[in-house]
Amino acid sequence: VEDGLEREVDYGFVGDIVAVDPTLLLNLVENNFIPVVSSLGADPEGTILNINADTIASEIAIAMQAAKLVVMTSVEGVRRDGTVEGGIFSVLHGREIDRLVSEGIVTKGMRPKLAACRRAGESGVGEAHIINGLAPHSLLEEIFTDEGAGTMILADDPRG
Numbered sequence: 556v557e558d559g560l561e562r563e564v565d566y567g568f569v570g571d572i573v574a575v576d577p578t579l580l581l582n583l584v585e586n587n588f589i590p591v592v593s594s595l596g597a598d599p600e601g602t603i604l605n606i607n608a609d610t611i612a613s614e615i616a617i618a619m620q621a622a623k624l625v626v627m628t629s630v631e632g633v634r635r636d637g638t639v640e641g642g643i644f645s646v647l648h649g650r651e652i653d654r655l656v657s658e659g660i661v662t663k664g665m666r667p668k669l670a671a672c673r674r675a676g677e678s679g680v681g682e683a684h685i686i687n688g689l690a691p692h693s694l695l696e697e698i699f700t701d702e703g704a705g706t707m708i709l710a711d712d713p714r715g
Contacts (some may be wrong), residue, residue, distance in 0.1 A: 557660065570596045570604030572611065575618035577648040584619075599713050613671035617678040624675045626668050627688025632706030633669065636660060669708065676710035683708040 570682040583590045594617065602626055616624040632643035633655070640706060647655075652669050655661040665685075672683035686693040686705030696704035 558662070568602065569578065570598065570606050571608060572596070572614045575614045577615065577618040580615065592656060607671075608668050609668045609671035613675040613680075613683075615674050616680045616683075620679060621675075622681045624672060624680050624683040626672060626683065626685045627693075628664070628685060629687065629689055630665075630669060631687045631690075631693075631704065632685050633661065633665060644706045646707045646709060648709050651709070657683050672708035673710070676708055 580590050580592075592611060594606050594611050596604050596606050598604060612626065613624060617623075632645075633647060635642050635644060644651075646670075652661070652673055655668070656666060668685055672685060675683050684707050685703055690704070693704040
């Protein structure tokens with residue numbers, strides 16, 4: 556369901572993540588390599604499947620017990636009203652994400668990004684950031700300044 560319209564979509568050869576074994580990735584990082592991970596997987600019969608890259612990044616961050624997850628996209632962050640003029644949220648919590656999705660403010664490709672960031676935060680990853688990967692300064696501003704350049708996603712505070 557999107558924009559109030561329901562339709563059936565066949566995504567073809569799309570897979571879901573069953574488990575992540577971070578052993579090889581941890582070994583590579585410990586030996587000063589930067590791993591590059593494809594967003595492909597395989598079923599038990601060896602059929603190659605596409606997997607959402609945001610989901611893979613989130614599941615890897617969880618398995619590696621990462622301190623941060625950075626999701627790069629072509630926009631500055633999560634827009635306040637879904638338009639360019641509306642500005643972006645600097646910080647979002649899980650319950651706010653639910654509201655933005657239910658009100659139709661967050662749509663299309665931002666939904667899986669937010670879902671991946673939220674899952675990471677709820678599974679022990681300290682922070683998740685959605686930034687503009689096309690702007691070279693975004694990563695530094697988001698991570699190393701108080702103002703930031705994108706949207707930081709935090710798990711809900713269990714105290715409310």
